[in-house]
Amino acid sequence: MNQSVPEVSPYLPKWAEISRIEDLTESEKLFEMHLVSGEPLGHSPGQFVELSVMGIGEAPISVSSAPRETNSFELAIRKVGNLTNAVHNLVTGDTVGIRGPFGTHFPVEETKGKDILFVAGGIGLVPLRSFINFVLEHREEYGEVTILFGARNPSEQLFLDELEQWGSREGIKYLETVDRPDQNWKGHVGVITTLFPKIDIDPSKTYCIIVGPPVMYRFVILEAKARGIPDTQIFLSLERRMKCGIGKCGHCQINHIYVCQDGPVFRYTDIFDLEEAL
């Protein structure tokens, strides 16, 4: 033990002040915040932070906004546990703890000049939105953009305003579906893979970026492969219990990789043969 030991704990969060809260669905809210220090979060699309409320705990949450000039960032949070319940009770002006950003990001550089097929299932839209918005803000640098979004039912659709904009914006093909429609739903019904026959892509130059519940990956990957998209051009983001964010605690381990450091964004060819990954 001859090396010098750092004095700063990697578990000590920075503080962020909530500047705006928006209800997305019954169980999801969007929190816009900025670091109290004034510095930017410095994230890339697809990375996550460890969000905490002192006295309640800490949990990994993906950043939902594209990096922007104002230094603010957005977290879309579903109320599912102690921490997220507590966060839902916060109001504008409250502060939360932030560690990170952690992990890998979507292939923002590699996809430049290429076509992108975004496939989002349910709350998977939250991390994917950071990349979608980044691409839309730098539209001229990317080729054809297709977005597929599937939700269990219409009330679980997030970011309704943006979905509408995507649907009407020139130069984007946006398709949505729900598994279980309500009386007002007039759109497509079925699981997300049923949207694939409706899209027209040039597989050789298309990157497929997938985020959704675990069960979705296997089926969407099969569709993407069937359409001829090369395995090396398929990317996905995996959810695991990233407790520490620094590759120590062991919870997010899949084989020899730590999702908090080697992921959450993976190229399909890097994980396709890992037991327990997909």
Next chain:
Amino acid sequence: MELQVFDKSDHDLFVQKLINNYQVEGVKRKEDSFCYGSIKSPGDLCLDFDCTIGPPKKYFLPPEETLLRFTTVPSLEVTAVIESTPFILFGVHPYDLKAINQMDRIFADGVPDPHYLKRREAALLIGVDPTRVAPRAFWADMEADAVSNGFDLMFTDMGESFIVEIGTEKGGDLLTQYGKVRPATRNETRERVNIRSQISNMCKKRGLTFPKREIPQLLEHSEGNIFWEEKASKCLSCGTCNLVCPTCYCFDVQDDMGLDLSNGERLRRWDGCLLQDFARVATGENFRETRASRYRHRFFRKGLYLFRVLDDVACVGCGRCASSCLPDIADPVDAFNRLKETEK
């Protein structure tokens, strides 16, 4: 390497001087077993033991420790708790030293963890060669019967005396300041080699049927082996194997709020990959739902995943998991040998 000889009649005085000047932790007898605890008098210390119930990892990675301390009144103040008191850990067998060496790397590599490293830095480790072999031990097979570093002093019981190897300058100072030693003769140095190899050979009696270096490859091809299901069907998911393992370090982080809500702590607690909820996420998905997947994961982590990080198998052959497992399914020797037998 010059070895020193330390007469056993001087040993109690040496330990007493250490106690006078340091906090001393070491191996104590507990009924028919042995455990690590505070040494308050020389008679507490027992260096003639086969294996302790729990490993010494608790001194560097306590079962529960405070990472952050906070107050909420008048406003939120949060401070990191990075504390350490110098202490001596007396009586660590080579396999446990090897485990500590591995854990040092885990907590130092990548993002360093000062909570662990500060405590580790404050410790003086006095190793001791085993005089007895625990019934389920197989450390000789895991090449953990001797370590070349990781100790400040290393004792070997020679009957009437101890031979002491000095591992660090700090260790050497400790010995010259508080002990009465003379350089070992050639014969004594040779005798130490004999004693060490005798005990190593005793440890090989129930051992692996194949060389340790084949373990990673063996596991790599065992994914679908029925062995995992068979054994795991008896698993209680109690996590005892994790608890007693000197190389298990997985942890959870939780907050503890004071009753008056004005202060609290963020705590790190040991966790275990055999426990049911270890890989469960907030939405309810459990990525290792079955006992077989968790049971298999532990062996894979020791023999394959951490091997890729440490370039060594993360099992040191102490045998604690085997002797602590109620349904007796945790024995790595049994697992590895069975996998070898049924290898395709």
